Amino acid sequence: MSWHIAALQQLVNGLALGSVYALIALGYTMVYGIIKLINFAHGEIYMLGAYFGFYALTLLNLSLLPAMLLSMAAAALVGVLLERVAYRPLRNSPRISVLITAIGASLLFQSTAQLVFGASFKPFPQAMPFRRIQLGPVFITNRQLLIFGVAVLLMILLHVLVTYTKFGKAMRAVARDKEAALLMGINVDRIISATFALGSALAATAGILVGMYYNRIDPYMGMMPGLKAFVAAVLGGIGMVPGAVLGGLLMGVAENLVVTLGSSTLRDAVAFAVLIVVLLFRPTGLLGKKGIEKV
Amino acid sequence: MSYDRFKTALICVLLICVLAVPVSAQGDVIKIGLISSLTGAVSTYGQSVRNAVTMAVDDINAAGGINGRQINLVILDDKGDGTEAAQAARRLIDRENVALILGPVITPCVMAVAPIAQAAKVPMLTPTGTGDEITSIGDYIFRGAYKDSFQGRIMAQFAAVNLGLTEAAIIYDVANDYSVGLRNAFKATFEELGGKIVAEESYSTGDTDFSAQLTALAMRNPQALFIPDYYSTAGPILMQARLMGMDAIMLGVDGWDSPDLSALAGGFEEGGYIVNHYSADVDSPVTQEFIARYTAAYGQAPDALAALGYDGALIVAKALEAAGSTEPEALKQALGTVKGIDGVTGTINMDPEGTPIKSAVILQSTGGKWELVDQVDPSGR
Amino acid sequence: MVKPRLTGLIKIILLLCIYGVVRLLESRGLLLPYHVQVLSLCCINVILVVSLNLINGFTGQFSIGHAGFLAIGAYLSAFLTVKMHVPFLAAILCGGLLAGLAGLAVGLPALRLRGDYLAIATLGFGEIIRVIILNMEAVGGAKGFSGIPKYTTFGIAYLTAIITVVVIRNFVHSDYGRACLAVREDEIAAESLGVNSTYFKVLAFALGAFFAGTAGALFSHYLQYMAPTPSQIGFVKSIDILIMLVLGGLGSLTGSVIAAVVLTIIPELLRGFAEYRMIIYPILLIVVMLYLPAGLMAGRELSLDSLARLCKGVKSSAHYS
Numbered sequence: 001m002s003w004h005i006a007a008l009q010q011l012v013n014g015l016a017l018g019s020v021y022a023l024i025a026l027g028y029t030m031v032y033g034i035i036k037l038i039n040f041a042h043g044e045i046y047m048l049g050a051y052f053g054f055y056a057l058t059l060l061n062l063s064l065l066p067a068m069l070l071s072m073a074a075a076a077l078v079g080v081l082l083e084r085v086a087y088r089p090l091r092n093s094p095r096i097s098v099l100i101t102a103i104g105a106s107l108l109f110q111s112t113a114q115l116v117f118g119a120s121f122k123p124f125p126q127a128m129p130f131r132r133i134q135l136g137p138v139f140i141t142n143r144q145l146l147i148f149g150v151a152v153l154l155m156i157l158l159h160v161l162v163t164y165t166k167f168g169k170a171m172r173a174v175a176r177d178k179e180a181a182l183l184m185g186i187n188v189d190r191i192i193s194a195t196f197a198l199g200s201a202l203a204a205t206a207g208i209l210v211g212m213y214y215n216r217i218d219p220y221m222g223m224m225p226g227l228k229a230f231v232a233a234v235l236g237g238i239g240m241v242p243g244a245v246l247g248g249l250l251m252g253v254a255e256n257l258v259v260t261l262g263s264s265t266l267r268d269a270v271a272f273a274v275l276i277v278v279l280l281f282r283p284t285g286l287l288g289k290k291g292i293e294k295v
Numbered sequence: 296m297s298y299d300r301f302k303t304a305l306i307c308v309l310l311i312c313v314l315a316v317p318v319s320a321q322g323d324v325i326k327i328g329l330i331s332s333l334t335g336a337v338s339t340y341g342q343s344v345r346n347a348v349t350m351a352v353d354d355i356n357a358a359g360g361i362n363g364r365q366i367n368l369v370i371l372d373d374k375g376d377g378t379e380a381a382q383a384a385r386r387l388i389d390r391e392n393v394a395l396i397l398g399p400v401i402t403p404c405v406m407a408v409a410p411i412a413q414a415a416k417v418p419m420l421t422p423t424g425t426g427d428e429i430t431s432i433g434d435y436i437f438r439g440a441y442k443d444s445f446q447g448r449i450m451a452q453f454a455a456v457n458l459g460l461t462e463a464a465i466i467y468d469v470a471n472d473y474s475v476g477l478r479n480a481f482k483a484t485f486e487e488l489g490g491k492i493v494a495e496e497s498y499s500t501g502d503t504d505f506s507a508q509l510t511a512l513a514m515r516n517p518q519a520l521f522i523p524d525y526y527s528t529a530g531p532i533l534m535q536a537r538l539m540g541m542d543a544i545m546l547g548v549d550g551w552d553s554p555d556l557s558a559l560a561g562g563f564e565e566g567g568y569i570v571n572h573y574s575a576d577v578d579s580p581v582t583q584e585f586i587a588r589y590t591a592a593y594g595q596a597p598d599a600l601a602a603l604g605y606d607g608a609l610i611v612a613k614a615l616e617a618a619g620s621t622e623p624e625a626l627k628q629a630l631g632t633v634k635g636i637d638g639v640t641g642t643i644n645m646d647p648e649g650t651p652i653k654s655a656v657i658l659q660s661t662g663g664k665w666e667l668v669d670q671v672d673p674s675g676r
Numbered sequence: 677m678v679k680p681r682l683t684g685l686i687k688i689i690l691l692l693c694i695y696g697v698v699r700l701l702e703s704r705g706l707l708l709p710y711h712v713q714v715l716s717l718c719c720i721n722v723i724l725v726v727s728l729n730l731i732n733g734f735t736g737q738f739s740i741g742h743a744g745f746l747a748i749g750a751y752l753s754a755f756l757t758v759k760m761h762v763p764f765l766a767a768i769l770c771g772g773l774l775a776g777l778a779g780l781a782v783g784l785p786a787l788r789l790r791g792d793y794l795a796i797a798t799l800g801f802g803e804i805i806r807v808i809i810l811n812m813e814a815v816g817g818a819k820g821f822s823g824i825p826k827y828t829t830f831g832i833a834y835l836t837a838i839i840t841v842v843v844i845r846n847f848v849h850s851d852y853g854r855a856c857l858a859v860r861e862d863e864i865a866a867e868s869l870g871v872n873s874t875y876f877k878v879l880a881f882a883l884g885a886f887f888a889g890t891a892g893a894l895f896s897h898y899l900q901y902m903a904p905t906p907s908q909i910g911f912v913k914s915i916d917i918l919i920m921l922v923l924g925g926l927g928s929l930t931g932s933v934i935a936a937v938v939l940t941i942i943p944e945l946l947r948g949f950a951e952y953r954m955i956i957y958p959i960l961l962i963v964v965m966l967y968l969p970a971g972l973m974a975g976r977e978l979s980l981d982s983l984a985r986l987c988k989g990v991k992s993s994a995h996y997s
Contacts, residue, residue: 006514013506020504038792086962093969096738100922103915104961111334111954119339120595121527123558130538141538214503216531216559220336224501227799227911234796259507264496265469269807272800276785279797283788334954335907345950372950376907377820381899382714382944389710403903406822410900414826426819468818470810470904475818 009138010260011253016144018252019151020213023206024229025236025244026154027199033239034175034195036095040102041082042203043226044109047219049075049204050124050211051117057125064127068208072201079200080193088189106222113219121218124211143213150209154202155245162241171195175239228271235275237288246286251275324367325360325621327352327611328387330398330408335375336501339527341400344422344604345370346593348397351608361615373399377407384408388415394621395419397607400600402426402472409436416623418630422607423600426472430649435623437630437649439607441549441572443473446655447480447523449671450546450570453657454519455488457669458544458568462493464517466508466532468524469497477523477548493517502528505535513541525550526598530559537563544568554596557663564660572602572640574656574667585639606638610645683980695834712830714944716898719833720891721936723840725920726929727887730844732918733926734853735880736860737786738795741802742917744782745775745885747909748805749892750902751815754824757897759814764827768836768893775889776882778805783881787874802914810904820903821896828898836894840887845929847883856880923964925971930978935971 024046031039052074056067086101131142162168173181174191182188210225211217228251236247251271258270282288329348332341352368360366369391373380380399387393388411396412396419399405405424412419413433421429422439425446430436454460463485468474482492494515496508509532512520520536520543522529529551536545538561545567552571556564573582585605589597597605613636615621618629631647644652657669698715701707728742749771756762756770785797815821847853858866859873867873896902906912924935942960946953968974976982 006510009510010507013504013510017504017506038795086966089966090969094926096732096922096926097965097969097971100919101962101965103919104958104965107954107958108962111951111958114334114338115951115955118595119342121339121530121555121559123530123555126561132538132540139540210503214531215534215561216503216527218339218527220501221503223336225503231796231800234793238792256507259496259511264498264508264511265811266807268499269804272803275800276797279789279793280785283790283793285793333950338951370950371947372953374907374954376905377901377903378717378899378908379943379947382710382717383947385710385713386944386947389708403820403901403905403908406820406903407899407901410822410826428819428822432822470818472819 005137007260010256012135012138012140012144014253014256015148015249016140016252017256018232018249019144019148020206020210020225020248021229021232021251022151022245022248023147023154023209024203024225025233025248026151026158026241027202027206028230029233029236029238029241029244030158030195030199030202032233033241034171034192035087035091036239037087037098037102038230039199040099040226041105041109042199043222043229044106044113045075045079045082045200045222046203046207046210046226047113047217047222048078048109048207049200050207050217050221051113052204053208053211054122054124054217057127067127068205071208072204075200075204075207076197079196079203083193083196088192106226110219110223117219119219121216124215124217126215127212143209147209147213150205151245151248154205155241158241167191167194231272231275234285235278237282237285240285240287243285243287250286324365325615326367326369326391326393328384328391328393328396328398329368329370330373330380330383330387330396330400330404331370332375332400332404333370333372337375337401340423340525340598340600341372341375343598343601344398344400344607347589347597347601347604348422348608350589350592351605351612355608355612361612362619366612366615369393373404375401375404377403380404381407381411384411388412388417393417394615394623395611395626397422397611399424402429405429406432409433412436416627418623418627420607420611420630422603426476434631434647434649435627437610437645439610439643439651440603441570441653441655442650443476444480445650446548446570447477447482448484449655449657450477450521450548450568451481451484451488451490453568453570453669453671454521454544454546455485455490457657458519460490460518460544462491462517463519463521463546464494464496464512464515464543465492465521465523466496466498466505466512467522468500468528470500471524473525473550474523478521481521481523503531505532506539509536509539509541512536513539517543519544519546521546523548523550526553526556526559530556530561530564533560533563533567537561549599551599552602552665553598555598562663565663567660568668569658569660569665570671571656571658571665572599572653574658574665579637579641581637582639602639606636606640606643609636609638610643610651614645686980691838695831698830698834713898714941716828716830716833718937718940719830719837720828720894720898721917721920721940722837722933723887723891723894724917725924725932725936726837726840726844727884727891728917728921729924729927729929729932730847730856730887731880731884732921733928733932734848734860735856735877737877737880738791739782739798739881739884740795740911740914740918741782741798741800742884742888743909743911743913744798744802744805745778745888746892746895746913747802747809747904748775748778749889750896750909751809751821751892752889753893754821754896754902755815757827758821758824764897768890771893772886772889775892776886779882779885779888780878782885783878786877786881799911799914802911806904806906806910809909815902818904820901822901824896824900824902826897826900828894833894833898836890840890841929841933844883844887848929852876852879919961923961923968923971925973925975927975928971928973928977931971931973931976934973934978 052071056062056070090098170186232247232251233244236243258267331345371383405421409432418435420437425443467478547569551569613633614629618625634644636643655671658665659668731739753767753771756767855871855876920935920939924931
């Protein structure tokens with residue numbers, strides 16, 4: 001393999017890894033967009049989604065699509081409950097208090113999952129045959145393609161949902177000004193619940209796809225990807241649906257580029273350095289709108 | 296903030312504190328402390344060790360204990376964090392007055408506990424700590440596992456001499472001491488024997504995507520790939536490497552030993568070689584029985600850490616028996632000299648320096664089973 | 677109202693009494709080395725939380741990379757005492773100063789970034805520090821830095837904690853501190869009144885980082901071993917500190933002290949619960965947050981005056997009942 005082909009292959013790998021971040025980041029950004037909360041428990045809902053899928057596939061013997069739907073529904077329920085119990089009572093409290101309950105919820109999900117599902121790494125059932133697709137000099141696996149495809153598809157769907165539907169309009173209204181939205185007859189609580197359900201279902205989708213892709217799930221699988229996906233969402237401009245995908249893909253490509261340039265030990269440091277530099281030039285992320293400072 | 300709310304919160308806190316008062320048993324028992332990672336990201340390893348040690352202690356107690364005295368095992372969690380492990384050690388030493396500490400499981404915790412045990416002159420045996428420097432902290436520090444340098448050298452010798460390889464690549468976990476130690480030892484020996492490490496890549500604990508590193512390694516087309524890590528990470532690496540079209544010979548370590556490896560690797564461990572403590576071919580009844588009983592008790596087959604945990608408890612029991620008391624000096628002497636322990640991981644002879652002298656075997660995965668290909672003389676520790 | 681000079685004296689006596697009681701109980705064997713060890717850790721955490729309070733609580737910045745400063749102080753001081761045989765006190769100061777310099781560097785992005793974006797930048801900074809340390813063979817790399825002498829006694833940790841609290845309290849009550857508060861409340865309004873917000877943000881970061889660095893120096897000589905793991909010097913540690921800060925109440929120094937002590941002791945009490953420990957702890961955290969959203973002290977301070985009032989209140993209510 002010559003250098004330029006390897007670089008091209010790394011680009012493909014980077015896009016695949018980036019799609020993983022993007023998938024998780026989508027749910028992050030949805031929730032953030034509406035209540036400005038860094039939902040630290042999002043990575044754990046992603047983990048729970050993977051486990052729900054795992055048990056739907058192994059215990060209930062479902063095929064991939066029904067298992068996925070079931071897991072999405074279960075995760076949505078967890079997300080709505082979480083919002084109801086741990087976030088809603090604090091809606092008028094300082095934002096940082098909600099952040100702490102989110103961190104608490106994240107720890108709680110981790111340790112409960114460890115207790116219920118066991119601490120060991122579980123191999124994920126391979127519900128899809130493996131195929132290698134040759135694209136000229138480089139190749140891509142069907143799973144990578146699936147993750148990339150689903151990430152882009154969901155991004156488009158969400159974008160359409162947010163921009164063109166009545167529900168999306170209500171979401172944007174709530175995000176802009178809760179009181180005013182309430183005055184306009186929007187059921188704010190319901191919109192927020194629905195957003196959590198949506199975000200959590202997205203996380204579950206990501207959990208199953210990623211579990212299948214890497215063939216491994218464990219109770220702490222949400223920690224690092226959750227963090228990285230959040231970073232990706234911020235990089236793209238948090239609260240923006242296309243920004244999540246852009247940020248995710250960019251992170252993935254940047255990380256792989258670092259390895260290609262020969263310093264895999266510094267991979268994470270370089271990824272964060274890139275982030276800081278980008279933020280210095282675009283303080284609200286790549287697609288973020290510049291806020292107007294009012295006096 | 297209303298006063299009532301404050302009161303409620305305060306009551307919650309107090310309630311927890313009351314609940315947390317530990318119950319300690321008294322009587323003519325030998326108290327042993329176990330520090331293990333029961334929560335946190337490495338809890339899967341810590342729980343294996345805890346399960347196996349509990350099983351071993353129950354066995355010993357059921358068989359009449361040590362010289363007629365029962366063992367009382369005090370288990371404390373360290374969350375896989377050095378600070379917590381140090382606190383747990385202090386608590387075991389000062390409050391529980393344990394005769395000996397078993398554990399911790401991972402090196403960062405072991406390194407935080409060892410100075411405390413050494414200063415307090417309480418013997419300590421980590422069943423799983425592999426870092427070379429662990430036992431050099433003091434004469435009260437022992438281990439039940441191989442040294443990284445021993446295992447890494449054996450694999451490198453096997454690769455260079457037996458397999459006749461001249462080129463190898465390494466992928467290792469830069470944030471995991473076990474992985475780094477093995478990589479260093481393998482690299483040094485392999486190059487000493489005239490081999491060449493053509494490429495090296497690293498990742499961090501918790502990473503799941505290795506495509507970038509593997510693509511970079513595949514470019515060099517190495518004859519062999521050395522993956523010094525636990526089965527949980529080695530499995531996905533094996534799978535991703537093969538799916539990428541890498542056809543190198545895969546070389547592994549004792550951390551690969553787990554019934555889950557095959558599923559995690561998607562069956563792609565086939566043909567790979569590992570260093571291990573024991574082989575299924577020459578299995579002793581002890582090993583067979585351990586595997587059967589552990590599986591029955593915990594619903595999953597034991598991994599390498601469980602096996603080492605069980606043997607750690609056996610070494611300790613034997614030493615307690617030989618010492619005839621829980622007096623630290625005598626116990627330390629006994630831990631350094633007990634010989635011929637028939638453990639799950641083979642026959643164990645302890646050494647005053649702190650590391651057991653155990654034989655090693657090289658296994659190859661053939662048709663979904665690990666088969667013996669070579670046996671290594673333990674004298675070259 | 678108690679006279680200021682008198683309260684000062686009472687406070688000093690109280691603090692000395694706490695130290696004396698600990699020492700007395702220790703010599704009588706009522707406090708084991710284990711307990712003293714936990715108390716030392718409490719003091720180190722107090723320094724960390726109070727110094728983060730200066731950045732997050734009083735100046736209104738959002739930093740979640742505090743462990744990065746701790747790491748710098750811990751590793752540099754350990755390197756100095758182990759490899760260069762520098763006296764401990766000098767090593768603490770050096771660790772603090774280098775961390776303070778790093779704080780200056782981190783303070784600079786804070787000029788452009790707000791809120792969550794700043795949080796992520798500081799988080800990134802903390803992780804960069806950790807990865808760099810992980811790759812530094814001179815301080816042990818992944819193996820960790822072992823063989824650090826045990827210099828941190830309870831006395832030193834206690835004294836440093838008191839100095840930190842006093843310095844930050846005085847800073848907050850000085851003109852500088854008022855300016856920081858102004859920046860927190862409304863940056864633009866503060867600017868229009870002639871407060872150089874840039875200067876004060878960077879100052880808060882540098883000062884907070886300095887104390888975090890000294891805490892780091894104490895920490896490495898307390899544990900005698902440093903490992904570049906997320907829970908020791910990475911984002912997990914940063915989040916731990918943040919939890920203590922918020923639980924105590926942003927902008928309340930006494931809240932920070934109480935929360936740091938309580939949250940250091942609770943996991944210790946729960947240790948015997950094995951796997952259930954990490955279920956009880958987060959539930960506790962969520963419940964306390966739900967009932968006390970602004971933290972234990974909610975921006976107020978526990979002072980002798982308020983204590984005196986509380987006593988009076990209890991007395992008068994006792995009178996009525």
